[in-house]
Amino acid sequence: AQSVTQPDIHITVSEGASLELRCNYSYGATPYLFWYVQSPGQGLQLLLKYFSGDTLVQGIKGFEAEFKRSQSSFNLRKPSVHWSDAAEYFCAVAPKEYGNKLVFGAGTILRVKS
Amino acid sequence: DAMVIQNPRYQVTQFGKPVTLSCSQTLNHNVMYWYQQKSSQAPKLLFHYYDKDFNNEADTPDNFQSRRPNTSFCFLDIRSPGLGDAAMYLCATSRTRGDTQYFGPGTRLTVL
Numbered sequence: 001a002q003s004v005t006q007p008d009i010h011i012t013v014s015e016g017a018s019l020e021l022r023c024n025y026s027y028g029a030t031p032y033l034f035w036y037v038q039s040p041g042q043g044l045q046l047l048l049k050y051f052s053g054d055t056l057v058q059g060i061k062g063f064e065a066e067f068k069r070s071q072s073s074f075n076l077r078k079p080s081v082h083w084s085d086a087a088e089y090f091c092a093v094a095p096k097e098y099g100n101k102l103v104f105g106a107g108t109i110l111r112v113k114s
Numbered sequence: 115d116a117m118v119i120q121n122p123r124y125q126v127t128q129f130g131k132p133v134t135l136s137c138s139q140t141l142n143h144n145v146m147y148w149y150q151q152k153s154s155q156a157p158k159l160l161f162h163y164y165d166k167d168f169n170n171e172a173d174t175p176d177n178f179q180s181r182r183p184n185t186s187f188c189f190l191d192i193r194s195p196g197l198g199d200a201a202m203y204l205c206a207t208s209r210t211r212g213d214t215q216y217f218g219p220g221t222r223l224t225v226l
Binding site: 045 | 162
């Protein structure tokens, strides 16, 4: 079935440690790819997006993501996590066969320990 | 500057009492979306407007309706809220379909 998979429901990292959040999708053509962050009780804020071109994209708040076509993945990374990064992170794709509407992964809750 | 504004941020209604949630945007985007997000779940698209063209998702209950009187405003009407409709409702906009969606802060709906 076509889907977006975020295999980690919860991740806990120490402040200052590196972070990688995984995202895989299963759609025929490469869709547009997005990462959003949501703090409790808030809306979604766009971190970064990939439409085409350079497969390593830079976003806000020091985040980056790498698109790997061979693995159908779009993993989010940050070299050094801050306590304020604690939130829920959603990977989303906009598949052409779905009318370019957003399909979200289930989300990954990031906890940061001091 | 706020780009996608949702009012109210918190809404309490009674079981079966109609409620309307509001979304406005200053981006002049063509597309406006409504999502429902239940606790610990991903947002689920209810419907969207491309300009004045309304597009309903196949599994959106008939209890949910929407209006877009002009480019800037879009409303979500829940005709007879049930307990299962308690959720965060998110409005988003994009310049065109497939383009980046910008979300509002959401309205938390409680049904008593």
